[in-house]
Amino acid sequence: MGSLLRENELERDDAESESNQPILYVNGVRRVLPDGLAHFTLLEYLRDTGLTGTKLGCGEGGCGACTVMISYLDQNLKKCVHLAINACLAPLYSVEGMHVITVEGIGSCRYGLHPIQESLANSHGSQCGFCTPGFVMSMYALLRSSKNPPTEEDIKENLAGNLCRCTGYRPIIDAFRVFARTDDALYTIQSSGLSSSEFVCPSTGKPCSCGQNIKDAVVTTTISSCSSDILKPISYSDTDGAAYTSKELIFPPELLMRKSTALYLTGSNGLKWHRPLSLQHVFDIKTRYPNAKLVVGNTEVGVETRLKNLHYPVLVHIAHVPELNILNIKDEGLEIGAAVKLSELVKVLKLVIDQRAPFQTSSCRAILEQLKWFAGTQIRNVASVGGNICTASPISDLNPLWMAAGAKFHISDCKGNIRICAAEYFFLDYRKVDLASNEILLFVLLPWNSRYEFVKAFKQAHRRDDDIAIVNAGMRACLEKKDQKWIVSDASIVYGGVAPYSISAIETNKFLLGKHWNKELYHGSLEVLEKDIILKDEAPGGMVEFRRSLILSFFFKYFLWVSHQMDVFPGFNGAVPASYLSTIKSFHYPSTIGRQDYEIVRRGTAVGAPEVHLSSRLQVSIA
Ligand SMILES: NC(=O)c1ccc[n+]([C@@H]2O[C@H](COP(=O)([O-])OP(=O)(O)OC[C@H]3O[C@@H](n4cnc5c(N)ncnc54)[C@H](O)[C@@H]3O)[C@@H](O)[C@H]2O)c1
Numbered sequence: 001m002g003s004l005l006r007e008n009e010l011e012r013d014d015a016e017s018e019s020n021q022p023i024l025y026v027n028g029v030r031r032v033l034p035d036g037l038a039h040f041t042l043l044e045y046l047r048d049t050g051l052t053g054t055k056l057g058c059g060e061g062g063c064g065a066c067t068v069m070i071s072y073l074d075q076n077l078k079k080c081v082h083l084a085i086n087a088c089l090a091p092l093y094s095v096e097g098m099h100v101i102t103v104e105g106i107g108s109c110r111y112g113l114h115p116i117q118e119s120l121a122n123s124h125g126s127q128c129g130f131c132t133p134g135f136v137m138s139m140y141a142l143l144r145s146s147k148n149p150p151t152e153e154d155i156k157e158n159l160a161g162n163l164c165r166c167t168g169y170r171p172i173i174d175a176f177r178v179f180a181r182t183d184d185a186l187y188t189i190q191s192s193g194l195s196s197s198e199f200v201c202p203s204t205g206k207p208c209s210c211g212q213n214i215k216d217a218v219v220t221t222t223i224s225s226c227s228s229d230i231l232k233p234i235s236y237s238d239t240d241g242a243a244y245t246s247k248e249l250i251f252p253p254e255l256l257m258r259k260s261t262a263l264y265l266t267g268s269n270g271l272k273w274h275r276p277l278s279l280q281h282v283f284d285i286k287t288r289y290p291n292a293k294l295v296v297g298n299t300e301v302g303v304e305t306r307l308k309n310l311h312y313p314v315l316v317h318i319a320h321v322p323e324l325n326i327l328n329i330k331d332e333g334l335e336i337g338a339a340v341k342l343s344e345l346v347k348v349l350k351l352v353i354d355q356r357a358p359f360q361t362s363s364c365r366a367i368l369e370q371l372k373w374f375a376g377t378q379i380r381n382v383a384s385v386g387g388n389i390c391t392a393s394p395i396s397d398l399n400p401l402w403m404a405a406g407a408k409f410h411i412s413d414c415k416g417n418i419r420i421c422a423a424e425y426f427f428l429d430y431r432k433v434d435l436a437s438n439e440i441l442l443f444v445l446l447p448w449n450s451r452y453e454f455v456k457a458f459k460q461a462h463r464r465d466d467d468i469a470i471v472n473a474g475m476r477a478c479l480e481k482k483d484q485k486w487i488v489s490d491a492s493i494v495y496g497g498v499a500p501y502s503i504s505a506i507e508t509n510k511f512l513l514g515k516h517w518n519k520e521l522y523h524g525s526l527e528v529l530e531k532d533i534i535l536k537d538e539a540p541g542g543m544v545e546f547r548r549s550l551i552l553s554f555f556f557k558y559f560l561w562v563s564h565q566m567d568v569f570p571g572f573n574g575a576v577p578a579s580y581l582s583t584i585k586s587f588h589y590p591s592t593i594g595r596q597d598y599e600i601v602r603r604g605t606a607v608g609a610p611e612v613h614l615s616s617r618l619q620v621s622i623a
């Protein structure tokens, strides 16, 4: 890998000839992107140009050590968006025309730390410092992209893609909590009902003694590890840069004015990188190179090429093709372009859930719920709906839901002939889908639900955040009232993680049809389900007993959930006992409040005292 340090020197003053050159901005500095680097990731480029604050950890988008923020003008939204992404998976040319901000770009020891960095250093939020820039950048991107202060839950959700293996999350959350939306009244003595001698910690919201002055030379006291005098909470408005000497980096005006153009660039081993900007151009490239590999977020293709040694000689980056980025609210359902990013999907789902009658958006709510547990924010910010579908991973979190929800995939060949395939019939075998080499997925139609139709998602992984499923599922049942009974008129129960691809429980679906929704239906379904979805003892993935029990317990939860939804309708006699209700509650993170009590014995040295360690300011800024 050659050094890129000379790239800055290659920049020329001639604005005319530069206007069509591939460029990007890094920390406010314009860089011309030379040809020949299609095999480079953004991370390799950054580190090779001396920006080593961004780290290579897992190399597959799972640890967040490589988190940077990208900003670009979204042509759909007509506004500048700021997103945290994994630089380890982002192909260098995928950020052409964008502004990349790394940890070095937001603050430094020399010119002043950013409030996020300051707070993290002061809260003892770094130890070895390896993951620290990633945490800083995830938080930075969250604040830059939020109109209002985020909630504590938003902060946790946005840090789900960042792993720390030595400091611990409590001091990190403590450091970032000062930027969260909180109720100031919580911290006032009057509202808390505390006596005036008790101090409420601005960090934890609990009574503590961190505000008391410790005057004696040798004092023995019990303190909780949280903000102290030197740790004044930084208000959200301070993140505009007012509190530190460096200015917040703005979006480069050149990138606002610049018109995006189609790109053709190359890389090592004859690699070709195309960036078409219209569907017709995609078809033209695919006609010329039938085996060309489409990429959007590169979160699967990147893992295949970097960790599994697969080589795709022609890559077609379709992320910016308008026809593949549609989000249309139609009478029959929601049309979602194949290149729509999962984080964009989250936004549109929230919108339609707000706008439409609740019963119509049961599928939307199930997908939204599942997306909360789908990878980390950095992945969701680039990974696409179509990429997830066409990869056909056996543990895909969304494919069982598309199938259960009755989604229709609209597919086009390179001549523009369109056919529609029901999601249920699209997945054929292990990573094999009903798509010819001259076809691409255009968009997904997610139908609205009818009045007594209930869709729900399930996922069990080793941990809640950012983990692949052991087993997941999508379930839908539609009920109708007949002869004073609530009868199943349609059902689709689909599982992932139990076969080489997402599969329907076909016999169970048949069994459910026409049955009265009651306990007998539940018991009968379990008997059929056990024979319907068979996991052999030697099934790949192991944990067979556990997975078998998950297949049944997901259905149990679904049965209870639907019964609970139906409880409000007249003539339904299947009320769920209160003691079972915890089974069907959605999970929300409780507030993270840690408390650490220890004695401080002051003997005139730092030993034993909770001093901020000397490397912390460097670790949060790396400069
Ligand atoms: N690395 C991680 O941590 C992680 C976490 C969660 C999900 N994922 C992956 O995210 C992926 C989703 O997005 P992505 O955009 O990054 O995928 P991608 O760009 O890596 O492409 C994935 C596959 O989908 C195909 N594809 C994409 N769009 C297509 C279209 N319109 N028509 C036909 N084929 C198309 C590509 O050719 C490729 O084979 C999922 O496949 C999932 O496996 C990765």
Ligand SMILES: O=c1[nH]c(=O)c2nc[nH]c2[nH]1
Pocket: 373, 374, 375, 388, 393, 395, 396, 397, 398, 466, 467, 468, 469
């Ligand atoms: O659908 C998915 N969900 C995930 O969490 C995931 N991780 C890798 N690949 C994945 N696919």
